[in-house]
Amino acid sequence: xxxxxxxxxxxxxxxxxxxxxxxxxxxxxxxxxxxxxxxxxxxxxxxxxxxxxxxxxxxxxxxxxxxxxxxxxxxxxxxxxxxxxxxxxxxxxxxxxxxxxxxxxxxxxxxxxxxxxxxxxxxxxxxxxxxxxxxxxxxxxxxxxxxxxxxxxxxxxxxxxxxxxxxxxxxxx
Numbered sequence: 751x752x753x754x755x756x757x758x759x760x761x762x763x764x765x766x767x768x769x770x771x772x773x774x775x776x777x778x779x780x781x782x783x784x785x786x787x788x789x790x791x792x793x794x795x796x797x798x799x800x801x802x803x804x805x806x807x808x809x810x811x812x813x814x815x816x817x818x819x820x821x822x823x824x825x826x827x828x829x830x831x832x833x834x835x836x837x838x839x840x841x842x843x844x845x846x847x848x849x850x851x852x853x854x855x856x857x858x859x860x861x862x863x864x865x866x867x868x869x870x871x872x873x874x875x876x877x878x879x880x881x882x883x884x885x886x887x888x889x890x891x892x893x894x895x896x897x898x899x900x901x902x903x904x905x906x907x908x909x910x911x912x913x914x915x916x917x918x919x920x921x922x923x
Contacts, residue, residue: 786813818836842892
């Protein structure tokens with residue numbers, strides 16, 4: 751394989767892996783937006799305005815704080831894993847940030863199955879700060895954790911909305 755083709759293949763792999771995880775992180779944030787909007791208002795027009803004019807400009811940490819308050823709602827008393835859910839959301843956010851703020855660096859050689867692992871490399875002022883290897887199985891576990899968080903948030907959304915909510919991406923699942 752020509753060196754240029756190999757480099758292109760590694761960059762495509764890196765983009766695909768980062769992109770896949772970014773999709774899950776985005777879906778998680780969309781559900782949190784839905785939960786918050788339903789908590790404050792059941793009217794569809796007002797909910798849309800809450801999402802577009804308030805939540806769209808709010809950072810993720812603030813949304814998590816509001817979600818923590820929403821989880822204290824009495825109708826959510828049956829949800830036993832609230833703290834674990836917040837931890838999963840935090841883990842998704844931390845990993846998303848790690849991927850977003852690092853340099854693409856797939857491993858030099860593919861595994862025997864032809865798949866590259868991913869290196870997460872961060873620099874600060876031109877100096878290497880961190881070089882961490884992520885295997886494909888580790889990456890898959892991160893996606894599974896994100897999926898679990900999305901699933902649990904869907905339960906919260908159903909309880910908050912009285913089962914009226916339909917996720918904007920529900921047809922994709």
